[in-house]
Amino acid sequence: MSRLQSPSALKRKRPDSNSQGMTDQESVVYKLIHEKENMGIWVRDIKRSSNLQDTIVNKSIKTLLDKGMIKEVINVQNKTRKTYLAAEFEPSPELTGGAWYDDGNLDVDFINAVKKLCSQKIKQLKVATVESVMDSVKASGAFKADLKKNHFEEIFGALVLDNEVMEVESNGMGEFAGIKVGKVCYKAIGKRRVGAAAAAAAAAEPRIGAMASIPCGVCPRISSCTPDGVISPGTCVYYQKWLDF
Incomplete structure (x- = not known):
């Protein structure tokens, strides 16, 4: 089975911005994105921090994407948010969900x-x-x-x-x-x-009541249980049986 590049935040050589021929507006947008390193930045935060018109920000982002200087990544915490990283960074596991996630899922x-x-x-x-x-x-x-x-x-x-x-x-x-x-x-x-x-x-x-028998309170793995993790209420057979009670 082949899947997943390492979720490390190893950096590649930073592109020479002068050789990319960026406009002043593109430089502002790129700087905001680059400063966030492997955590990325939400497009709305770019617009708020840059003080540029929305159309200019959108055009700058498109140009930077076309040049391969930035990339869009999926934020597993909020998949509707368009989040951008400088191309030289790999997204943080906090952003992508880590090794158990692929394309945000x-x-x-x-x-x-x-x-x-x-x-x-x-x-x-x-x-x-x-x-x-x-x-x-x-x-x-x-x-x-x-x-x-x-x-x-x-x-x-x-x-x-x-x-x-x-x-x-x-x-x-x-x-x-x-x-x-x-x-x-x-x-x-x-x-x-x-x-x-x-x-x-x-x-x-x-035999005891349903509320008293909820498995979470005595589960030895409760500390590892998260909504979207390997151990979660959605995948727990004991929790499902309790719901069906």
Whole structure:
């Protein structure tokens, strides 16, 4: 699978503005955009800060785009806003949503592909840490995305909630040999074990009201839950079951 350039903010050589033949108005617009570096600037803020007529700002932006000096990017926080960056910057993850987003949209297929590969690696390793799986996935060259440790932690959290893996602590013995005592590890959960555990929990758990049973309050991954993240109310099977109650 091939996707995603690194979301780094590495700069390329700044274009020589004199050789671009910019007008004074274009220089003003370009300077405002460039000053924002990898965070970009909203077109309305350009108009407000430049004190130029809207038609002049719009014409300047079009010219700068045609010259390849600036680019338009999607702001995942507000997709209707036209946001511009100088061409030498890569947009901040805060602006684009990071590795899980593609063209401003949550890339569910990519997330599922990473989840599947991580699940396979955990099964192969028997007992795995975030770091061991991360190293194995990166060594495989399966993805071009620059996935960091926090991305894998989010994926592991989703796998735990999906009952595909379980979180355990190393005791340094047996299958945990070589792993520091107390280190958080992950093991695959067999289908039989999942079914038996679910049945036992259902039999032992008293029936309670819907409001009291909302899963968010006791969810161990609540700190990683965001509206558009890998772990979110929209993708949480437990939250959906609560809504259907």
